[in-house]
Amino acid sequence: MLRILFSPRLVALHLLAIGALVVCGLLGRWQLGVFEESGRPHAVLDPAPVAVSTLSQPGRHLTADAVSRQVTAEGTFDAAKQLLVAERDGGLWLLTPLDLGDGTQIPVVRGWVPAAGDPATAVPEGRVTVTGRLRPSESTDSVQRRVRQLPPGQVLTVSSAELINLWPGTKLRNGFVVATAQSPAPVVAARPVNVSPPTESGVLTWRNLAYAAQWWIFGLFAVFMWWHFVRDALRGRAQERDPDPEPAAV
Structure with missing residues (x-):
């Protein structure tokens, strides 16, 4: 099993999944920060006395x-x-x-x-x-x-x-x-x-909150796809070891 998990193809898949998680997490956090900042009071033009x-x-x-x-x-x-x-x-x-x-x-x-x-x-x-x-x-x-x-x-x-x-x-x-x-x-x-x-007073930009959720959903989807490919690889290896018996001759 370890040989399969650390095969070159799956190692590349692991790295790709980790990279996707990091990127989606950071982009989601960035959009969340933009959303939070939009609601804070901000300075306006300070006219002359x-x-x-x-x-x-x-x-x-x-x-x-x-x-x-x-x-x-x-x-x-x-x-x-x-x-x-x-x-x-x-x-x-x-x-x-x-x-x-x-x-x-x-x-x-x-x-x-x-x-x-x-x-x-x-x-x-x-x-x-x-x-x-x-x-x-x-x-x-x-x-x-x-x-x-x-x-x-x-x-x-x-x-x-x-x-x-x-x-x-x-x-x-x-x-x-x-x-x-x-x-x-x-x-x-x-x-x-x-x-x-x-x-x-700031105005919350809900669109940025939706973007943050979208990036995190992409990250979860990357995890799902990683799990899906790893599962298929393990199943394929198991089938190679235990092939289905040939049908008996009539």
Whole structure:
């Protein structure tokens, strides 16, 4: 039996079957990878900064294409209303409203500090120009269920609904800006908060999943054909050893 299995013809068949399995397996895995990658969010065109007033309006939710867009805002910080956003990467965000001079304000995350007494918490005076990325208002549902008491002047989320209550009399634009640059630069700057550029949801390409299944089916078919030829070879050898008896003469 071993002599048959390792005959030159069957050895070539074994190698061909192994090669077919490897090729079909790799091609199927490649198509599966294309399918998985198609469903992941991917970066889109990141336009140049625009005035925040063109994307954020009081009382209106941000549109999907406005999220994470680069924006600029010019005005003066209202130091009396500054808040610290707790539990952010082991530290706090500096949240300060920027008065745009048109009767509205936009919350600005000026940066991250490790503790409430950090020198970077000092609010810059005078007119500034902030460049950053626009983010939607955060949800407060999970916060309302918590019983932990925060120190005065601290919050857990940057929520427009909550800020309206904390800053009464303020006409607040929706969302908030995460600052990436400020002019003039502050004397002591907080560490910038990282914000990803705009992304677009992926669309699964089911065709590639079908291609992956097709390649794996080809691989299984190669195994079947290998088994079929090996079986026939073994049967043929067995028949050569035990030929059918000749019919008796009449």
